[in-house]
Amino acid sequence: MKGDLQMRVTALHDEAAGIRRVRLEPVDGGALPAFSGGAHVVVAMQDGGVTRRNPYSLCCDPDDRTGYEIAVARAATSRGGSAFIHERLAVGDVLVVGAPTNLFSPDWRAKKHIMVAGGIGITPFVAMMAQFARAGLAFELHYAVRSRAAAAFAGVLQDRYGPRVKIYAADEGARLPLAALVENQPLGTHLYTCGPERLMGAVLDTARNAGWPEQALHSEHFMAPPPGDPFTVTLAESGREVAVGPDQSLLEALEAAGVNPRYLCRGGVCGECATKVVEFRGTILHADHFLTPEERAESRTIMICMSRFSGDRLVLNL
Amino acid sequence: MDTAYSATHRPETFREETFRGDFSYANSPENIRHFPFPFHEDHYRYSVNIEPHVPGLPGSAFEHLIDVDEHYVAEMADRAQVLAEDPLRYQALPHMMLAQWDTLELLMEEQARAYPHLFTLTRNGDQWRWINRPLGIDDTFTFGDRSTLPREPLDYICRQTQGDIALMDQRDGNLWMDAGMITAQADWSLDFDVGMNFHEWHAPVPLAPQMGVFDRALKYLLNLQLGKPVRRLNWTMTINPRLDTSPENYPKWGPDRTTVTPENVGQKVHLRVELQSLWRLPRSNGMLFVIRGYMMRMDEVVTVPKWGRRLPRVLETLPEELATYKGLSRYRQTTIDWLKRHDDGAPTSPGIFPD
Numbered sequence: 001m002k003g004d005l006q007m008r009v010t011a012l013h014d015e016a017a018g019i020r021r022v023r024l025e026p027v028d029g030g031a032l033p034a035f036s037g038g039a040h041v042v043v044a045m046q047d048g049g050v051t052r053r054n055p056y057s058l059c060c061d062p063d064d065r066t067g068y069e070i071a072v073a074r075a076a077t078s079r080g081g082s083a084f085i086h087e088r089l090a091v092g093d094v095l096v097v098g099a100p101t102n103l104f105s106p107d108w109r110a111k112k113h114i115m116v117a118g119g120i121g122i123t124p125f126v127a128m129m130a131q132f133a134r135a136g137l138a139f140e141l142h143y144a145v146r147s148r149a150a151a152a153f154a155g156v157l158q159d160r161y162g163p164r165v166k167i168y169a170a171d172e173g174a175r176l177p178l179a180a181l182v183e184n185q186p187l188g189t190h191l192y193t194c195g196p197e198r199l200m201g202a203v204l205d206t207a208r209n210a211g212w213p214e215q216a217l218h219s220e221h222f223m224a225p226p227p228g229d230p231f232t233v234t235l236a237e238s239g240r241e242v243a244v245g246p247d248q249s250l251l252e253a254l255e256a257a258g259v260n261p262r263y264l265c266r267g268g269v270c271g272e273c274a275t276k277v278v279e280f281r282g283t284i285l286h287a288d289h290f291l292t293p294e295e296r297a298e299s300r301t302i303m304i305c306m307s308r309f310s311g312d313r314l315v316l317n318l
Numbered sequence: 319m320d321t322a323y324s325a326t327h328r329p330e331t332f333r334e335e336t337f338r339g340d341f342s343y344a345n346s347p348e349n350i351r352h353f354p355f356p357f358h359e360d361h362y363r364y365s366v367n368i369e370p371h372v373p374g375l376p377g378s379a380f381e382h383l384i385d386v387d388e389h390y391v392a393e394m395a396d397r398a399q400v401l402a403e404d405p406l407r408y409q410a411l412p413h414m415m416l417a418q419w420d421t422l423e424l425l426m427e428e429q430a431r432a433y434p435h436l437f438t439l440t441r442n443g444d445q446w447r448w449i450n451r452p453l454g455i456d457d458t459f460t461f462g463d464r465s466t467l468p469r470e471p472l473d474y475i476c477r478q479t480q481g482d483i484a485l486m487d488q489r490d491g492n493l494w495m496d497a498g499m500i501t502a503q504a505d506w507s508l509d510f511d512v513g514m515n516f517h518e519w520h521a522p523v524p525l526a527p528q529m530g531v532f533d534r535a536l537k538y539l540l541n542l543q544l545g546k547p548v549r550r551l552n553w554t555m556t557i558n559p560r561l562d563t564s565p566e567n568y569p570k571w572g573p574d575r576t577t578v579t580p581e582n583v584g585q586k587v588h589l590r591v592e593l594q595s596l597w598r599l600p601r602s603n604g605m606l607f608v609i610r611g612y613m614m615r616m617d618e619v620v621t622v623p624k625w626g627r628r629l630p631r632v633l634e635t636l637p638e639e640l641a642t643y644k645g646l647s648r649y650r651q652t653t654i655d656w657l658k659r660h661d662d663g664a665p666t667s668p669g670i671f672p673d
Contacts, residue, residue: 033544036601039603062601107489109487
């Protein structure tokens, strides 16, 4: 897309067991745009004949204009992106990186920012905390990990921010004290969570039950399209049929076929790739966080970056 | 390509003129052709008309993303006078400080890039030096440190940028007008709108809400991307070249609308165009809204034959609700009658630029 940056891998570092940090610097040497904490970029990777485009949160100082950094966990069942980054990406390789986009922005009105991270969900908070600290804002991070060995950024964050960073390692028997966390916070406190769905659900439920207003609660879902059974989509404009493989999203299959629909987050959050369903016989397997329950039931729109289809005919307005 | 536009827009001198009192404001012949005439066809059609804000035709108002023209110095003087009389034309809620710095950076970068003979920005880490030659400013400050500038960063840079400026915060799936400097507005008030969301501040606009225009526009803007600003043109008409047509000062300018006669249309009636641009801000994830205003009296409009033919045709097809909303009702027909003398009925070419 226009505005994409050619960036070279200048460092690869194992931040923790199974988590690789990648530093990217612009090939032309110019200054990068600053960004806001919580922003992600879509990284395009040439893996053999396949172009993989995955969104990753930026986990560096937003005011460092010399490079961007992402951290990628090795997925147990990788669709390709994480395996590529862990096994084949090398220093010197060039990747195409989109402009930073933020769907998990801090609320700058907050009197205090409380962040609750689980595992690789730490990444957006690394950038947020750099901004909070620079602006002199009150914040704390509560970080749940399997073990200290698996806790990416834990050491550097504790060095930078001291007691404002609290680590809870499961193998030491530590648990997030959620009920205590949401109690007795100053009016105007905002709560942010990123991590496994179960952890985020527990955080948000605890806060809601304690009477927190919805506007003070922020969460970012992990954004990987779910695998599933293969299916075929028909394009209304050309009548062309495109096959979607089990590990491919609808958007990826269309791109591989030379169709280039609009997209932004590739995680079912922003709504940019909303596509009209002209006709279908079967079930649309909605997997986004954008459509309302009513819109899902109607199935006149599908978010092609995340959702799949089961049935014998799906025609999209493309 | 039209040869009149072969020269790059590069203002060297600035007019000494007024936007009140004796109203000595006028456009030079070059600046008339620089004007962003807003009608691309002969009849009025409501549309959101948003397009990418990318550099356009050399010499036109679209050549540079932040446009500076021969009125720069006089407009900044008028702005200073408005602010001295009414400090509430500048407001910034406390959570907008990061967006203020984003805006200062963007406006300095764009102006220095487009007009190196007028502005220079030198950066050494956080130590910045800003030179504004037309206004005789040479300041060194620490980016991000409010105490090193004579004013808040938004206040500081808006006094050196043509056009009204609003900053919007993005949260809860909406945009909130939480800061701005508005001194040259077409009858709206920042003091009234500050803190409102997108639907609230647009509520007075007729017809468009029912068409779902604002729902669609908001959805589009929420996904506005860094480095990909967008623009649209808006327009109204103003009697006398008065920049400050604010609700606060209605008693000063409202009565002007009763003074239009068939004899003075050419001098008094001005087409007022806003080149509105919207930019995603990097550090705050907020949005910058620049409302860059241009005025041109009817005498000047008709020096471009295409515009002289088109404008009366458009005014005739404007729905009554919109004429009322824009405040044209009292003098619309008088203006059409005057303009018709310059419309020979010949067809006009597509697009907004002069032939």
